[in-house]
Amino acid sequence: QSALTQPASVSGSPGQSITISCTGTSSDVGGYNYVSWYQQHPDKAPKLMIYDVSNRPSGVSNRFSGSKSGNTASLTISGLQAEDEADYYCSSYTTINTLGVIFGGGTKLTVL
Amino acid sequence: QLHLQESGPGLVKPSETLSLTCTVSGASIVTSTYFWGWVRQPPGKGLEWIGSISFSGGTYYSPSLRSRVTISLDTSKNDFSLRVNSVTAADTAVYYCARLALRGGVTTRIDYWGQGTLVTVSS
Numbered sequence: 132q133s134a135l136t137q138p139a140s141v142s143g144s145p146g147q148s149i150t151i152s153c154t155g156t157s158s159d160v161g162g163y164n165y166v167s168w169y170q171q172h173p174d175k176a177p178k179l180m181i182y183d184v185s186n187r188p189s190g191v192s193n194r195f196s197g198s199k200s201g202n203t204a205s206l207t208i209s210g211l212q213a214e215d216e217a218d219y220y221c222s223s224y225t226t227i228n229t230l231g232v233i234f235g236g237g238t239k240l241t242v243l
Numbered sequence: 244q245l246h247l248q249e250s251g252p253g254l255v256k257p258s259e260t261l262s263l264t265c266t267v268s269g270a271s272i273v274t275s276t277y278f279w280g281w282v283r284q285p286p287g288k289g290l291e292w293i294g295s296i297s298f299s300g301g302t303y304y305s306p307s308l309r310s311r312v313t314i315s316l317d318t319s320k321n322d323f324s325l326r327v328n329s330v331t332a333a334d335t336a337v338y339y340c341a342r343l344a345l346r347g348g349v350t351t352r353i354d355y356w357g358q359g360t361l362v363t364v365s366s
Binding site (some may be wrong): 230 | 291295
């Protein structure tokens with residue numbers, strides 16, 4: 132069982148917007164603004180898409196955005212494209228292990 | 244451009260020790276701004292943080308793996324290594340090395356990943 136809870140799957144049609152949630156506790160997601168999101172295509176390494184809840188690394192499309200409300204963080208992908216089909220993982224700082232990393236269980240995004 | 248590359252045996256026998264090395268190019272591992280770490284992913288499953296190491300050699304491990312894991316670094320070779328003792332089939336996974344960004348003394352994100360290497364535990 133993962134420390135952070137994500138839906139197993141989400142889907143959307145090209146051009147639409149989708150949101151993936153990531154639920155934790157006040158000891159991780161809710162307590163600090165150190166939530167990050169990773170995209171992973173099949174047989175590829177994860178790629179950082181969002182950090183510090185809502186910041187995008189250089190080179191990441193502005194179609195990807197992040198937010199947080201209480202103990203739940205969210206990743207929104209707008210203008211869905213076929214290339215967005217991948218697994219997405221959230222991660223957060225946690226007071227339980229301040230120099231460690233906890234992940235969500237991952238969400239499979241299907242572009243219909 | 245930072246590049247991380249894992250190397251090591253792809254097949255390990257049960258009860259033996261898994262050993263991997265991550266060679267870093269494009270930046271020095273001697274930095275107080277980042278930790279260097281390992282993440283694994285069993286086939287078809289999610290990501291699991293194994294542990295991290297600072298440039299000064301301080302180590303931090305996942306509680307579930309702490310008793311079997313050792314991470315070390317070699318600043319002269321600009322690389323760091325992972326050892327997992329007493330492996331079982333449950334340790335079969337793709338192992339990624341990674342750079343972890345720090346802020347205020349805490350890990351905030353993983354900004355660079357190696358390509359990953361599959362290690363299978365089987366006799």
